[in-house]
Amino acid sequence: MSKAIDDRDHESRVDVWMKQFAAAPLEMPAPPNPALIWWKAQAARRREEERRATLPIRIAEIIQVGLVTIGGVSLAAFAGSTRPVAAMLSTAILVSAAAVAAWANLARTPSNL
Amino acid sequence: MDELEFRLAYDQTVAPLRAYVARTLGSLTHVDDIVQETYLRLLRLPSPPETLGELRPYLFRIAGNLMVDHWRRHKHETQAGDRPEPVSPVRMDHNVALEIDMGRLFRRLRSRDRQLLWLAHVEGASHREIATALGLSLNSIKVLLFRARQRLAALLEQSAHGSGQGQ
Numbered sequence: 001m002s003k004a005i006d007d008r009d010h011e012s013r014v015d016v017w018m019k020q021f022a023a024a025p026l027e028m029p030a031p032p033n034p035a036l037i038w039w040k041a042q043a044a045r046r047r048e049e050e051r052r053a054t055l056p057i058r059i060a061e062i063i064q065v066g067l068v069t070i071g072g073v074s075l076a077a078f079a080g081s082t083r084p085v086a087a088m089l090s091t092a093i094l095v096s097a098a099a100v101a102a103w104a105n106l107a108r109t110p111s112n113l
Numbered sequence: 114m115d116e117l118e119f120r121l122a123y124d125q126t127v128a129p130l131r132a133y134v135a136r137t138l139g140s141l142t143h144v145d146d147i148v149q150e151t152y153l154r155l156l157r158l159p160s161p162p163e164t165l166g167e168l169r170p171y172l173f174r175i176a177g178n179l180m181v182d183h184w185r186r187h188k189h190e191t192q193a194g195d196r197p198e199p200v201s202p203v204r205m206d207h208n209v210a211l212e213i214d215m216g217r218l219f220r221r222l223r224s225r226d227r228q229l230l231w232l233a234h235v236e237g238a239s240h241r242e243i244a245t246a247l248g249l250s251l252n253s254i255k256v257l258l259f260r261a262r263q264r265l266a267a268l269l270e271q272s273a274h275g276s277g278q279g280q
Contacts, residue, residue, distance in 0.1 A: 010266040017269060018234035021215045026135060032149045034123040038116050040149075041156035 060104035067097035114161050123152065125165055126172055129236065134176050136235075137227040139220040143183060151176045170238070173246040177228055184224055218268055226261035233258055 071093035078086035114122070130151065135144045154175050155161055155168075162168045219227060225247070232238040232246055240254040249257070 010262050013269065014230065014262045014265050015234050017215075017265070018230055021136070021219060022132065022231075022235040024215055026132065028131065028135065028141060028144065031127045031131060032145050032152075034120050034127075034152075037123070037149055037152045038119055038156070041153050044153065044157065 057104050060100050064097050064100040064104065067093055067100060071097055114156065119152075119156065122165070122168055126169060129169075130172055130176055133173060133228075133231055133236070134180065136216070136219065137224065137231055138180055138183070139216065139227075147176055147179045147183065150179055170242045170245045173232065173236075173238075174248060177247055180224070180228075218272055219265075221268055222261065222264055225257070226264055229254075229258050229261045230265060 071090055074086070074093060075090040078090055127148065131144060131148050134147050135141055138144060138147070151172055155172060162171050222230070228247055229243065232243045236242075238246065240258075241251055243249075243258070244251045244254050
């Protein structure tokens with residue numbers, strides 16, 4: 001019983017104190033300009049859209065570099081080889097790299113940026 | 114949310130949000146950085162809350178999370194953070210001195226207690242709203258709030274006792 005009264009006493013005392021504290025003067029500069037926040041948010045949104053739009057291109061470029069490297073190395077390795085399979089394989093890899101490059105170029109259209 | 118809607122929401126929420134951040138953070142230095150980041154995160158949402166009733170707890174939640182991040186980042190500066198803002202002697206009137214004393218006492222509470230007490234007693238938030246704003250379970254709010262009140266009451270008692278002895 002007395003504990004419950006104590007709790008209520010705490011609550012009302014804390015409530016009064018918190019309200020006084022909230023009402024106490026707090027010297028702060030003017031709040032941030034909402035126009036500036038809006039502008040920053042729009043700029044961030046544009047950057048994010050640009051990043052999303054160019055992501056496939058960047059991935060394609062990485063794949064392309066990988067394929068060209070593998071194709072180049074295999075061409076050099078099988079340059080003197082008389083086996084047609086090896087030469088065909090190297091050519092196929094290089095053709096794939098060219099196809100990826102072409103696709104990346106197609107993806108770089110203004111509508112995606 | 115278009116620019117006009119944002120401005121309207123901003124005008125209706127910025128003052129209580131800044132007060133909450135300033136009082137619970139206990140320092141004015143980073144208040145506006147946190148407030149600005151709160152609104153930027155709101156604007157980044159694909160579908161932000163539409164009504165003020167939904168928006169307010171959401172903003173308080175983002176600000177609360179940002180304050181927790183701030184406290185984690187500046188853990189080593191806790192002692193410095195406990196120091197009151199420098200006050201020039203010119204503006205050191207009675208009200209300012211009172212505010213500093215109250216602020217100092219409030220800063221002695223744990224950060225979670227400060228958030229709970231502010232939301233419950235100043236914002237008048239319901240337990241559900243507090244749970245949303247602090248990312249806690251609804252059942253824990255009653256107990257946590259009770260303990261926070263007890264700790265503040267003890268500090269008030271201690272402070273009254275101390276000032277009584279000083280006279």
